[in-house]
Amino acid sequence: MGSTLLKKGVKIDNLVQIAHNVEIGENTVIASQAGIAGSTKIGANCQIGGQVGFAGHLRIADGTRVQAQSGVAANVKQDGTALFGSPAIPYTDYIKSYSVFKQLPAIYKKVYELEKKLEELSNK
Numbered sequence: 001m002g003s004t005l006l007k008k009g010v011k012i013d014n015l016v017q018i019a020h021n022v023e024i025g026e027n028t029v030i031a032s033q034a035g036i037a038g039s040t041k042i043g044a045n046c047q048i049g050g051q052v053g054f055a056g057h058l059r060i061a062d063g064t065r066v067q068a069q070s071g072v073a074a075n076v077k078q079d080g081t082a083l084f085g086s087p088a089i090p091y092t093d094y095i096k097s098y099s100v101f102k103q104l105p106a107i108y109k110k111v112y113e114l115e116k117k118l119e120e121l122s123n124k
Helices: 091-101 104-122
Strands: 082-084
Touching: 082 091, 091 104
Parallel strands: none
Antiparallel strands: none
């Protein structure tokens, strides 16, 4: 097991769990109740919201921003990526998906009604 390293300028809020062999890059900030599993490497200048969880053995690119209550389960390869959700996906994709998700009951009802009309038309 290697050392856990917090580089220059790292800011950590209260109730943050950092496991063994984790490396956190320079000037990264981590809000309260976040958890980083073992052997994860977080780049420099990252912003990690409260209650974010990282799976183990991940590589997180420099400048990554993770919104609160997100779960990161895969490597982040592109610098400056913004993530949201659990499992975390690109921020803009999450916002677009959530706007549709809120409408799913109404969309389902419309599809059901259209299927009924289609069936009626095909039975004539």
